[in-house]
Amino acid sequence: MKFRIYRYNPDADAAPYMQDYDLSFAAGDAMLLDALMRLREQDDSIGFRKSCREGVCGSDAMNINGRNGLACVTPLSSLKQPIEIRPLPGLPVIRDLIVDMSQFFKQYHSIKPYLINNDPPPETERLQSPEERKELDGLYECILCGCCTTSCPSFWWNPDKFVGPAGLLQAYRFIADTRDQATAERLDNLEDPYRLFRCHTIMNCVDVCPKELNPTEAIGKIKDMMIKRIV
Amino acid sequence: MVNRVVTGAHYGLRDWLAQRITAVVMALFTLFVAVYLLLQPAVDYDVWAGLFSNNVMRSFALLFLLSLFYHAWIGVRDIVMDYVKPASVRLLVHVAVILALVLYVIWSVQILWGM
Numbered sequence: 207m208k209f210r211i212y213r214y215n216p217d218a219d220a221a222p223y224m225q226d227y228d229l230s231f232a233a234g235d236a237m238l239l240d241a242l243m244r245l246r247e248q249d250d251s252i253g254f255r256k257s258c259r260e261g262v263c264g265s266d267a268m269n270i271n272g273r274n275g276l277a278c279v280t281p282l283s284s285l286k287q288p289i290e291i292r293p294l295p296g297l298p299v300i301r302d303l304i305v306d307m308s309q310f311f312k313q314y315h316s317i318k319p320y321l322i323n324n325d326p327p328p329e330t331e332r333l334q335s336p337e338e339r340k341e342l343d344g345l346y347e348c349i350l351c352g353c354c355t356t357s358c359p360s361f362w363w364n365p366d367k368f369v370g371p372a373g374l375l376q377a378y379r380f381i382a383d384t385r386d387q388a389t390a391e392r393l394d395n396l397e398d399p400y401r402l403f404r405c406h407t408i409m410n411c412v413d414v415c416p417k418e419l420n421p422t423e424a425i426g427k428i429k430d431m432m433i434k435r436i437v
Numbered sequence: 438m439v440n441r442v443v444t445g446a447h448y449g450l451r452d453w454l455a456q457r458i459t460a461v462v463m464a465l466f467t468l469f470v471a472v473y474l475l476l477q478p479a480v481d482y483d484v485w486a487g488l489f490s491n492n493v494m495r496s497f498a499l500l501f502l503l504s505l506f507y508h509a510w511i512g513v514r515d516i517v518m519d520y521v522k523p524a525s526v527r528l529l530v531h532v533a534v535i536l537a538l539v540l541y542v543i544w545s546v547q548i549l550w551g552m
Binding site: 360402403 | 444515520
């Protein structure tokens with residue numbers, strides 16, 4: 207099984223380079239992460255993140271044969287060889303496949319990803335009807351792996367100003383929450399040529415999301431709500 | 438001025454919406470002209486001049502051109518915002534584009550009403 211892996215150690219290398227690996231490994235129903243871990247037994251200098259290894263933590267997002275995805279839920283049998291693995295595009299590389307996600311999380315924090323409700327806390331939970339709860343489906347499942355945001359050209363051009371698909375999906379997650387009382391402020395926060403309107407419906411985000419979520423649809427719903435309040 | 442990333446201009450929706458609406462106007466006009474010309478047995482100067490001798494048609498054409506210019510302004514501004522990083526240069530390019538588009542509006546009226 208042939209691999210081409212992006213290698214870069216800023217302390218030792220003048221520039222990034224691609225390194226070829228040959229691994230004897232029966233793909234079967236194994237995932238890419240299994241092969242990478244086996245590869246690391248051969249060469250323990252390869253840097254990549256992983257944790258839950260089942261598509262829940264979002265640590266092992268990487269660019270696999272030109273497409274962002276999670277190594278732990280990408281079947282080896284689905285990949286053309288040599289399997290070319292690079293770090294997520296558009297973010298600074300710390301080492302090999304490990305990127306600095308600070309900019310991504312900064313944008314995520316900027317949409318206030320928490321419930322804003324000034325009522326005194328009730329004795330029990332803040333209840334929702336099943337229908338109200340249903341409005342959060344397709345939004346709350348995001349694991350913040352960064353696959354969508356780092357595949358978005360608008361984020362590549364303006365990572366410091368454009369919130370990005372992951373952040374905007376979460377913005378809508380709180381706008382859609384009936385327990386949240388800050389809808390107007392949230393919409394004000396996004397009424398901006400850079401923060402929201404850099405989205406040009408390219409839909410790379412929808413294409414790559416390993417959880418099959420639809421940030422473009424969420425962004426469309428935010429725009430609909432903005433229209434609703436001005437007409 | 439401190440060098441800090443600033444956002445929060447509080448505009449964007451109106452332009453985004455305008456771009457959609459102007460696109461519809463342009464599509465309607467293009468469709469109308471295409472169908473009209475296809476229905477003519479022969480397209481010559483007389484047909485073309487006859488079509489634009491009507492004031493309703495001239496107004497429709499002006500509406501199309503105004504839509505085109507507004508649509509182009511938003512599109513070009515978006516490109517400039519992505520690729521021109523120094524704010525001073527961006528402002529200069531924006532002003533140049535606006536002035537050019539205003540001239541195009543005057544020119545369009547001149548052409549349509551043969552002034």
